[in-house]
Amino acid sequence: MEDTTQLLPILAVHFHNDLGLATANTLAGIYVGVRQVDVTINGIGERAGNASLEEIVMAIKCRGEEVLGGVYTGINTKHIFTTSNMISKIRKSTKNITDGILKNKGTYEFVSAEDVGFIRASEHGIRLGKLSGRHALKIKILELGYNFEEKQLEDLFWRFKSMAGRKKNITDDDLRALILDETIVPQIA
CATH class of the missing domain: 1.10.238 (Recoverin; domain 1)
Known part of the structure; x- marks a missing residue:
């Protein structure tokens, strides 16, 4: 009998962030079997931007095994901070992910800064x-x-x-x- 799994197409998604849901929609796609996602560093893109690479990668790193069926990216997350910073400087814009650190960083940091290469x-x-x-x-x-x-x-x-x-x-x-x-x-x- 022929293996038909080889014949299935790879599903892909590409979301814009017009309503602030690009990351959520991309993750929902991954949850139902999408294996190719279009993302951009810092969510940069036309209109309100695209799904953010760093958000998708860290969501997969943190929840890929238990919630997303074991998916992984193979991306070295330690380079995310440097890459994001470089792009921000080029674009003369920044994406701040800091709030409440002084009160209790564990409560406010879903992802540790060190996981994305920040020292x-x-x-x-x-x-x-x-x-x-x-x-x-x-x-x-x-x-x-x-x-x-x-x-x-x-x-x-x-x-x-x-x-x-x-x-x-x-x-x-x-x-x-x-x-x-x-x-x-x-x-x-």
């Missing part, structure tokens, strides 16, 4: 910049071993914002310099 600057993954708030600054200075009263923190925060307005990447050394200016009182001999 955290600290335990919480805090990289301070001009859009950082007081809470992020407070957590970061605690990680550096400093603690301030609210008034001191408020003063430090405004000096930090001034620095962040002039400098793109704020390093731990930059923060230490700000802190030392605030906390060292010259002794008179």
Whole structure:
């Protein structure tokens, strides 16, 4: 008897994200047997974009075995962050996947940042910049071993914002310099 499974066509899908459902529709397609999906890095595409490669790949990595019938991609997910960043820089746009990390990164990170090749600057993954708030600054200075009263923190925060307005990447050394200016009182001999 002839094996008819060889004769079945490979089903493919291509979704646009006009209603924000490109990823969901693509995953639904995979669930019912589609094995070729059109995706783009960062979901870039005409109109509202296409299904996002990184979302599909990570959904398959996290749930492919148990929910999607054992499908896999063979993609090395450690390169996703770098590739996404490179494309974002080329397009002069970014796709931020950060929210609530300071409260409990395990609750808000469905996929760990390390799984997509991101190397955290600290335990919480805090990289301070001009859009950082007081809470992020407070957590970061605690990680550096400093603690301030609210008034001191408020003063430090405004000096930090001034620095962040002039400098793109704020390093731990930059923060230490700000802190030392605030906390060292010259002794008179």
